[in-house]
Amino acid sequence: MSKYFKAKTVDNFSLNKHFSLLNLSPLSDIDIPQPGQFYMLQAGDTCDPLLKRPFSIFRYEDNLLSFLYRIRGKGTLSLSRLKSGDIINVIGPLGNSYPVPDGDFIALAGGIGIASLLPLLDRFKNRAYLFYGARNKEELVMIDAAKGISKETFITTDDGSEGKKGLITDSLIDFLNPSRITHHASRIYACGPTPMLKELHRIIKSQIQNPKSQIIECYVSMEEHMACGVGACLGCVVKVRGQETVDSSQKWIYKRVCKEGPVFDIKDIIWE
Amino acid sequence: MSKYFKAKTVDNFSLNKHFSLLNLSPLSDIDIPQPGQFYMLQAGDTCDPLLKRPFSIFRYEDNLLSFLYRIRGKGTLSLSRLKSGDIINVIGPLGNSYPVPDGDFIALAGGIGIASLLPLLDRFKNRAYLFYGARNKEELVMIDAAKGISKETFITTDDGSEGKKGLITDSLIDFLNPSRITHHASRIYACGPTPMLKELHRIIKSQIQNPKSQIIECYVSMEEHMACGVGACLGCVVKVRGQETVDSSQKWIYKRVCKEGPVFDIKDIIWE
Amino acid sequence: MGITPNSELRTPNLSVDIAGLKLKNPVMTASGTFGYGEEYSEFLDLSMLGAIVVKGLSITPRQGNPTPRIVETPAGMLNAIGLQNIGVETFIKEKLPFLKQFKTPVIANFFGDSIDEYIHAAEVLSNAEGVHALEMNISCPNKQAGWIVFGTDPKTMEQVVTAVRKATKLPLIVKLSPNVTDIGLMAKVAENAGADAVSLINTITGMVVDVKKRRPVLANNTGGLSGPAVRPIAVRMVWEVYKVVKIPIIGMGGIMNANDALEFLIAGARAVAVGTANFVNPTATIEITEGLKRFLKEEGLSDINEIIGSLKVGS
Amino acid sequence: MGITPNSELRTPNLSVDIAGLKLKNPVMTASGTFGYGEEYSEFLDLSMLGAIVVKGLSITPRQGNPTPRIVETPAGMLNAIGLQNIGVETFIKEKLPFLKQFKTPVIANFFGDSIDEYIHAAEVLSNAEGVHALEMNISCPNKQAGWIVFGTDPKTMEQVVTAVRKATKLPLIVKLSPNVTDIGLMAKVAENAGADAVSLINTITGMVVDVKKRRPVLANNTGGLSGPAVRPIAVRMVWEVYKVVKIPIIGMGGIMNANDALEFLIAGARAVAVGTANFVNPTATIEITEGLKRFLKEEGLSDINEIIGSLKVGS
């Protein structure tokens, strides 16, 4: 059982202009991925693009690995050109995973962040209050799939083209307002763009200071440029409070998103 | 009418493990190619492979450009991955062409050299004595097409797996033997690997010295590594006798295969 | 709807000034990749170029190196043309008249084996009507100094630039070799010796081995690396030079599209040259100029000069 | 069918000797691209490697640079990790024991900000059981000499190599920076100062600009270019060094497969290191070793040493 294996493209279909779903059938025995883990993927075998790119496991069913991806630059563009039958080399599953929730929980997805959170919603069906925001309707994908496995779903778009107009974090703030609590969730799981995570961090800080709040924990999946995905290059580090360092004078240390992450306790991250 | 145009892949089918035929439909008005001319082709838009590669026009019919190519390295490999509907940028037609034959003629093709000669056979149907040699059966392609438009066809393979066993130039020597001439051809057109062309040069020299020989002219299509294909980079030069130089002391000059060629009078080339 | 002055205002200024030479846009051709202009004239209107830089010229014609002269490498290519050229005289007689019909400055790239040859070539080219500036290629070995490359030794370079400076009144561009430890130092030497501008980078020396034959692929053994592979090195060098000289910089090395050109301009180049990209896309220069215009519009800028050297660096 | 001695004879010898260090094959890992070995131990059997070169170590731990530290370039990548590392002591305590279980020599790559730091790190590493050789990374700025890079100034380099030579009895490999005018000269200086071998190339300094933000993509502004893009430069440099030194050369820079490794060996490298390729293909080293074996068989050669430096060059 190796974490470096060949897989055959079963299909690779475009959901809309920006998003596609890739289904891969591994050609050898693989480790079973956990929600929050990721794989390094690359189409083709030329030197441009050179490096593999990280993608969260979106679904694992019937030994099929599914990835939901957004076409951004040359790596994802070349991925979008994979055709059924094409064979690629894959590394994974990599990184840690979301800790198992106890009871109901909140999931906060910004844009393509849904890809990472969906397996969590799916494994713990009907236990998540899903907050899912995006720029516009086109950037919201898999809503039906997500709704079907969530307890309740809150949708926002920046332009109001779907769901409520506004930021998803504002909807979350409303929901968390201690004076009108309607839920029993004590944990938040989040994946999305850095500005969203920073705002979440602000929200969490004020929640924790508020004795009436139920929220006690928050886990976020972080993104950084990666080269190796396996902890070797030190390219993907984030600043984390230095609790584990011998030298207590050290306020922070770098941890590798690909190895100690991608999932971190939001309190441990130093947001700059 | 520009020599740089977009074309749509109509189909790209594999004749066997080594050879494929690519049919392109130009998306704008193009110049009509002449036998011996070539195009610069490239699949994909990444930086690897970087440069376009030269390919002879193999057929031009119903405004469809056809290329017969042999998969050798990364350029032709990526070409072989073009799918119907894919759009690529093309430069051509480039270079000079085979001079018009008067009467019957001899065509000497080594391996993929057939790609360059076939349009000549086709335009002057049933006037060519075709000598076509390759390493083995698999490397002989389009034999039926070639036979159908040639006056007579002579086939050899190095291993005897098709046609006569031996070198195609040996068959040519037999045929040219002045003591048993059965033809009225005075010109040879040739395209193939350099060793074959060098041997041809040796044959031609002895023919010309022989007063009984009918052969008076020989044109060869040359190959060199190309970068631009349009005469700008000076990458593709061959040594040519210096008849056109001002300074008569100069024994040779470099000419560009892509611009003054690819077709040269065999006598003008300096074979080293 | 009457006169719409706004639409005119909205077309941003692309013209830049290189040592008194006014270019209608900052996109020129790189020497050796555009022949003498005519080779590409059937693909694009040469009047649309910022400048045409022709293949390197020497006082007497040169045959150049044997073949193979070209080999592709990952995202790049090596060339060992060996400076084949028709010589300054033939250039002036046979190629320059064609180029004069376009409204585009002609920059003559030239070189020599010795300081005398440099001086001589510069003089002849300076007297030719229709040559608007000179670009000295100093990536050639100095015969007199035992084949030390002019452009890699500060002293040798200073001598040859000083000598050529005296031989011409045309704007003088010194084209720097990247095969050096400190490109900033070399640029400063050129500036002090009288260069009006520097251009960089020339190719980086490389080699590809044919492992079956156990020979270099190129007949010349080594060749010069160009193309996208070198771009990050070139951008870094332009930035290093921008920090230490006052004269304008012409940036090049792997520019394939407008985004690449912008990297150079932002790092400090006042103009850019497009080389290897012409081979892949004969209209690359025109598309880059269009792309620059589009970028300025999108960013709400009215003048390309606003972005030149605008790089904000961290501490 | 009884004993078949021929099949054994047919397995060509891959082992090479680097300054007394016997490697079972010439394929090692490049420092900084293979962590401390354990990161890749779930992908391949570390006993199959010629040698393991670990991430660069300093006398005290380092945090390295802020992010982004990595950006992809055409056929290459820039990294500005900033030499983040756990320090020699922690390495010896926590990482070395793991590496000792494999039958593969461990080469400790190390560096310092000053000659003292180099000496100190070399001493500590030399006393650690399980470190088989030292590789000095001299592509770092010298704090004492006003941040001149050790590896780009012959005098500074001579000093630091001479000092380290006295501090260790282990085979000493000096890793050369490619950001120099004359790599042959630098190699000779290293040889004369007591190096047992040289390794090259380290990364080439480069920059990528984010044109929208008008900032370098990397937080450190510049980074080191590695990957296939640099291979032709690296092969050329190995060849240049091979011509002027007698000590063995470890070649690297863009090696992705056996063919690439062969280019280096033929050009004169006695061993090769695989860097960026590990990121793309974690089993690259093993596949390259297999490919070398296949090549020797196909060519009817019985020993890898027959091809080292076998390049036939034109006049």
Ligand SMILES: Cc1cc2nc3c(=O)[nH]c(=O)nc-3n(C[C@H](O)[C@H](O)[C@H](O)COP(=O)(O)OP(=O)(O)OC[C@H]3O[C@@H](n4cnc5c(N)ncnc54)[C@H](O)[C@@H]3O)c2cc1C
């Ligand atoms: C743990 C993790 C899980 C992810 N999961 C998903 C997913 O499920 N679906 C999805 O669409 N995207 C996911 N991403 C993001 C995805 O990796 C990037 O969109 C992709 O790398 C962009 O590559 P590109 O070549 O198309 O774009 P580029 O043009 O190369 O870059 C666009 C942007 O992508 C980012 N990027 C580029 N290269 C890398 C790299 N090697 N590593 C990380 N970021 C990079 C940079 O921010 C860059 O500005 C994930 C990222 C991480 C770190």
Ligand SMILES: Cc1cc2nc3c(=O)[nH]c(=O)nc-3n(C[C@H](O)[C@H](O)[C@H](O)COP(=O)(O)OP(=O)(O)OC[C@H]3O[C@@H](n4cnc5c(N)ncnc54)[C@H](O)[C@@H]3O)c2cc1C
């Ligand atoms: C005028 C002309 C017409 C040609 N017509 C045909 C044709 O109709 N069908 C066909 O299959 N082949 C044709 N060729 C040969 C074809 O161009 C090469 O096979 C192709 O370039 C190989 O590219 P590659 O990347 O697959 O192989 P690579 O691995 O790059 O190289 C394999 C070999 O191809 C040659 N080669 C590589 N790059 C170039 C280049 N840019 N220019 C020229 N040769 C190169 C070299 O000899 C090299 O050793 C023609 C060549 C020329 C010059």
Ligand SMILES: Cc1cc2nc3c(=O)[nH]c(=O)nc-3n(C[C@H](O)[C@H](O)[C@H](O)COP(=O)(O)O)c2cc1C
């Ligand atoms: C085929 C070829 C020929 C070249 N000839 C010359 C030359 O004659 N004089 C010169 O100064 N530079 C010459 N160069 C260098 C280019 O002008 C340019 O500096 C270099 O190629 C980097 O730009 P690019 O990556 O865009 O090609 C040549 C480059 C190539 C590829």
Ligand SMILES: Cc1cc2nc3c(=O)[nH]c(=O)nc-3n(C[C@H](O)[C@H](O)[C@H](O)COP(=O)(O)O)c2cc1C
């Ligand atoms: C992410 C990364 C980190 C590196 N760290 C070091 C290092 O700590 N010490 C060192 O000497 N070289 C370091 N290098 C340079 C490599 O060892 C090697 O010399 C270079 O990458 C060229 O080889 P490649 O093209 O195969 O990667 C590093 C390279 C990369 C890509």
Ligand code: FES
């Ligand atoms: S991506 Fe290499 S350490 Fe994380």
Ligand code: FES
């Ligand atoms: S390929 Fe450029 S001159 Fe012929």
